[in-house]
Amino acid sequence: xxxGVPFAKPPVGELRLRAPxxxxxxxxVRSAAExxxxxxxxxxGSLFGSAAEGAQSEDCLTLNVWTPSTDGSRxxxxxxxxGGFIFGTGSSALYDGTRxxxxxxxxxxxxxxxxxxxxxxxxxxxEDEAGACGNWGLLDQLAALQWVxxxxxxxxxxxxxxxxxxxxxxxxxxxxxxxAPAAKGLIHRAILQSGPPFAASMESSVEVTAKVLSHxxxxxxxxxxxxxxxxxxxxxxxxxxxxAGGPLPLIPAxxxxxxxxxxxxxxxxxxxxxxxxxxxxxxxxxxxxxxxxPDSRDPDEITLRAKIDRxxxxxxxxxxxxxxxxxxxxxxxxxxxxxTPRELWSAIESDRMFRVNSTRTADALGHxxxxxxxxxxxxxxxxxxxxxxASHAVELPFVFGNLxxxxxxxxxxxxxxxxxxxxxxxxxxxxxxxxGNPSTPRLxxxxxxxxxxxxxxxxxxxxxxxxxxxxxxxxxxxxVVARSAR
Numbered sequence: 218x219x220x221g222v223p224f225a226k227p228p229v230g231e232l233r234l235r236a237p238x239x240x241x242x243x244x245x246v247r248s249a250a251e252x253x254x255x256x257x258x259x260x261x262g263s264l265f266g267s268a269a270e271g272a273q274s275e276d277c278l279t280l281n282v283w284t285p286s287t288d289g290s291r292x293x294x295x296x297x298x299x300g301g302f303i304f305g306t307g308s309s310a311l312y313d314g315t316r317x318x319x320x321x322x323x324x325x326x327x328x329x330x331x332x333x334x335x336x337x338x339x340x341x342x343x344e345d346e347a348g349a350c351g352n353w354g355l356l357d358q359l360a361a362l363q364w365v366x367x368x369x370x371x372x373x374x375x376x377x378x379x380x381x382x383x384x385x386x387x388x389x390x391x392x393x394x395x396x397a398p399a400a401k402g403l404i405h406r407a408i409l410q411s412g413p414p415f416a417a418s419m420e421s422s423v424e425v426t427a428k429v430l431s432h433x434x435x436x437x438x439x440x441x442x443x444x445x446x447x448x449x450x451x452x453x454x455x456x457x458x459x460x461a462g463g464p465l466p467l468i469p470a471x472x473x474x475x476x477x478x479x480x481x482x483x484x485x486x487x488x489x490x491x492x493x494x495x496x497x498x499x500x501x502x503x504x505x506x507x508x509x510x511p512d513s514r515d516p517d518e519i520t521l522r523a524k525i526d527r528x529x530x531x532x533x534x535x536x537x538x539x540x541x542x543x544x545x546x547x548x549x550x551x552x553x554x555x556x557t558p559r560e561l562w563s564a565i566e567s568d569r570m571f572r573v574n575s576t577r578t579a580d581a582l583g584h585x586x587x588x589x590x591x592x593x594x595x596x597x598x599x600x601x602x603x604x605x606x607a608s609h610a611v612e613l614p615f616v617f618g619n620l621x622x623x624x625x626x627x628x629x630x631x632x633x634x635x636x637x638x639x640x641x642x643x644x645x646x647x648x649x650x651x652x653g654n655p656s657t658p659r660l661x662x663x664x665x666x667x668x669x670x671x672x673x674x675x676x677x678x679x680x681x682x683x684x685x686x687x688x689x690x691x692x693x694x695x696x697v698v699a700r701s702a703r
Contacts, residue, residue, distance in 0.1 A: 218315070219282040219372065220308070221253035224364035225357065227276035228331060233442045234338060236349050237278060237360040252308035253279030256332045257446045259454050261304045271308060275335065275446065280328040280361055281307055283314035284373045292650045293374040295365055296327040297358060299385030299412070299610070302468050303333045303457065311625070316618035321647030324374035326365060330357035330390075332467075333453045334429060335446075339422035339470040340438040348474030351422055355397070355469050355476075358390055362403040380406040380650040384613060386465075388412025392578065393469050395489040396480035406653055407489070408646060409496040410616070411609060413574035414480035415468060422470040428456055463531035481574070485581040493653035494582050495646075497592030497675075498575050501606030503566035508601060513559060521558035525565055534569065536696050541565060548688040563606070564689070571609075572686075573693045580667045588653050589665045593685055595676035596638060599630045607676065615639040616646055634677060641679060 225237035232238060254274035285291070296312055298305040307327030314325030330336065331354040339351020349356060366376045381391045381404045391407050392414035394400040417425075426438060432452040433444055441449070453467070460466045471479055480488075507513035512520050525538040545564055546556045554560070576591075583589040594612045598605040605611070605628075614625045618639055621631075629635065645655040645662060655673075656662045663671050663681060670684040684690070 219249040219284075221251050221279045222249055222282065223253070223279050224328070225278040225360045228278060228335075228353070228357075229275045231442065233275065233335065234343055234353060234439075235345055236347060236353065236356045239360075240278075252281065252306075253277060253329060255306045255308070256329050257335060257450060258300075258304040258332050259450050261300065271306070273446075277329045277331065278357055278360070280326055280364070281314075282369075282372050283318040283325040285318055285322055285324075287371065287373045289373045290370065290375040291323050291373055292321075292647075293324045293326060293365060293369050293376070293379045294646075294650050295362060295379060295381050296325065297330070297381065297383030297387030297390045298327065299383065299387040300332070301465055302337055302354065302386045303453065303465075305332070305386070310622045311613055311619055312617060313619055313622070314617070317616075317643060317647070320618065320643055321650070323647060323650060324369060324372055326361075326369070328358065328361040330354045330361070334441070334449045334467060337422075337467040337469065338426055338429060338438070338441060339417075339419065339472060340426045341419070341423070342438045344472075348472065350419075350472050350474075351470035352472060352475040355390060355393060358394060359397070359399055359403070359475075362394075362400065366403055378405055378650075379403065380408060382408035382410070382646070383412065384410040384610065385412050386468075389415040390469070392484070393476060393480045395492065395494070396478075396483035397475055398477065399475065404492060406650060407492060407494045408649065409494065409575070409578070410612060411498050411502060411571050411575075413496075413571070413578045414484060415465075415574075416476055416480050417464075417468055417470050419470055419472060425456070425466050428459070429453075432456065462528060481578065481581070484578060485584075487585040489582060490585040492586065493588035493590075493649065494579075494586065495590045495592070495649050495655055496575055496579050496582070497594060497673075498567075498571045499607045499609060499612060500593060500595040501563050501567055501597075502571045502609040503563045504605045505608040505610065506566075507559075507563060508605060513562070514604075516558045516562060518558055521562050524562055528566060528569070532569065534696055536692070541692060544692055545689055548686070551688075568686075568689060568693065573690065573696075576670070576690060579665050579670075583665045583667045587664055590649070590655055590662055590673070591665045591671070592673040592675050593682075595674060596630070596635075597676075598628055600628050612642070612675070615642045618643050638675065638677070638679070642675060 223240045254272045256277040318325045336354030344350035383391045388409040389412040579591045595607045614620045614629045644657045649655040
């Protein structure tokens with residue numbers, strides 16, 4: 218393990234809200250025994266567990282490497298952590314790469330990148346010489362991938378075989394990078410876990426910036442470079458709270474440079490042709506967000522309608538909430554699935570937030586690259602008496618083989634069946650990183666066909682289905698799912 222390796226200059230002072238610069242070389246031996254500082258962030262709250270441990274600092278652009286040996290030339294997996302673009306770290310025990318690296322004889326890299334206001338504040342007045350005016354966190358990820366290309370051979374990795382993978386905001390980042398011209402040649406395979414391409418228009422980003430400036434009492438976006446981190450985090454907290462239920466406020470922006478056009482359109486146009494992609498979602502993504510809502514335990518029909526109506530309006534969904542609820546009720550009843558208001562609420566919001574655009578992305582990718590593969594994860598969490606179901610992020614300890622990480626037995630479960638599923642998923646992810654195909658000696662994983670929507674179901678019963686929950690998916694074919702993704 219090599220911890221806390223810098224991949225760019227500290228983005229402080231005049232380098233705040235600017236693209237990362239190459240770090241200064243050093244002479245002699247540098248200690249790599251401690252993780253680097255976390256990017257400045259507010260605690261995520263009880264919904265996602267305790268805050269990430271460790272000191273915070275703007276000097277946060279470091280990465281960590283796990284390798285079986287510094288000799289040889291192995292596939293490399295670079296992990297982008299999730300956290301809504303506002304919290305998280307590559308040093309989390311959940312992302313420890315020891316088991317993945319040793320099981321697959323690969324090199325695993327996890328990174329930190331700038332978050333929140335410091336990572337994604339966008340405004341034309343911040344435009345740099347390359348045309349970037351936002352996307353600082355996305356540019357950090359690019360810098361880390363460039364560091365991998367230039368240095369990973371010294372750690373036993375193959376710079377010509379790099380798989381970028383991530384979950385939630387980390388997956389959205391990888392999807393956006395597939396659409397970014399500057400990432401060409403840096404990513405050779407990609408794994409997208411619960412996160413399709415996602416970016417805001419510059420107009421929307423400028424509106425968010427105006428709210429941040431108003432809270433800070435600052436008129437000029439460049440003056441944000443002089444504001445204390447504590448004040449920025451306070452403004453960020455207020456912004457996030459004001460947008461509860463709506464699109465994420467601080468996200469990558471279509472700036473015309475880093476992201477010349479909407480990343481979803483770029484992928485539909487073939488931007489990732491030639492790059493194998495594995496993409497999927499969890500069946501009950503939304504239930505982890507419901508856990509913080511006191512109305513979620515046993516909502517009635519009136520509460521369900523109000524929740525869906527509010528969500529659709531906040532996120533620009535141009536569908537009739539009542540018609541969608543009834544269509545979901547009918548479709549689920551026809552296959553024996555629960556139709557309680559709580560389950561309908563989860564199913565609709567899980568699709569809106571994650572599955573619909575992930576399926577659209579798989580369709581777009583599959584038309585340009587036959588090595589496209591999809592999954593649906595349906596292993597249920599035992600937490601809260603089973604209330605979370607197969608929620609957002611439950612697949613993470615299975616992918617990393619870290620079911621024994623702190624509190625993971627309560628969140629993801631344990632036992633022989635869980636261990637087998639973890640081994641199955643690790644082997645599939647490793648096979649994909651090695652060859653661009655997730656099939657293994659004990660798992661035949663067919664490629665995704667847009668017409669058939671071939672999907673691997675990962676859970677207690679691993680099997681292949683064509684077009685799971687197709688009736689519900691068709692409801693969204695003409696709908697705008699999230700205003701920020703336009």
